[in-house]
Amino acid sequence: MIREILKMGDPRLLQVARPVDDLDDPELKTIVVDLYETMVAAGGVGIAAPQVGVDLRLMIFGFETSARYPDEKPVPLVTLINPWLEVLTEDVEEGWEGCLSVPGMRGLVPRATHIRYGGTLDDGSETAREAKGFHARVFQHEFDHLNGVLYPHRIRDMTQFGFIDALFPDSDLATLEKLKPAG
Numbered sequence: 438m439i440r441e442i443l444k445m446g447d448p449r450l451l452q453v454a455r456p457v458d459d460l461d462d463p464e465l466k467t468i469v470v471d472l473y474e475t476m477v478a479a480g481g482v483g484i485a486a487p488q489v490g491v492d493l494r495l496m497i498f499g500f501e502t503s504a505r506y507p508d509e510k511p512v513p514l515v516t517l518i519n520p521w522l523e524v525l526t527e528d529v530e531e532g533w534e535g536c537l538s539v540p541g542m543r544g545l546v547p548r549a550t551h552i553r554y555g556g557t558l559d560d561g562s563e564t565a566r567e568a569k570g571f572h573a574r575v576f577q578h579e580f581d582h583l584n585g586v587l588y589p590h591r592i593r594d595m596t597q598f599g600f601i602d603a604l605f606p607d608s609d610l611a612t613l614e615k616l617k618p619a620g
Contacts, residue, residue, distance in 0.1 A: 440471050440490075442488050442489060442538060452585050454485075454494045454584075454585075460561055472496075476497055482498060482499070483497060483576075483579040484497055485497075485582035494518065496579040497517075498576065499511075512572045515564075516559040522552060523552060524549040525567070526550055530550045531597075534588045535588075538582075541601055545597035548573065552567070554566060554576050
């Protein structure tokens with residue numbers, strides 16, 4: 438089922454999500470399927486449970502190709518329950534980010550360039566992976582959602598935050614945004 442995505446301004450997006458205690462809860466599988474369907478329907482590259490009003494440390498991310506990020510390499514699709522993050526470098530890179538909860542906008546966001554992350558997969562097994570570049574950026578963005586942080590909170594220079602069609606008026610992304618129904 439495609440769920441409504443909460444938008445920036447909704448106080449639920451600012452809360453720290455609670456850990457998943459029961460991995461065998463049948464509702465968990467339903468939420469995972471709904472998150473995946475919602476992410477795909479919205480054209481996203483990731484989504485966290487708090488974005489659909491579910492107060493759990495659960496996130497999905499990954500894609501083969503993305504109209505929202507056409508120049509980025511694929512990121513493996515993964516569902517993570519109770520994820521954790523370890524930053525492996527002090528190197529930070531700024532990159533343009535968008536968010537399903539901040540529709541039609543982009544901002545230049547600093548992120549660590551090399552991380553290790555892990556958690557429980559939807560089959561109950563544990564995983565740990567290293568990531569660099571856009572893969573690391575996507576994980577950190579979704580992980581922030583579990584801690585009540587939206588990407589605009591991380592922007593250092595607010596002149597580098599705005600509507601896609603104003604920032605990049607001649608881009609394919611601006612054209613895509615103009616074709617979307619309002620709301």
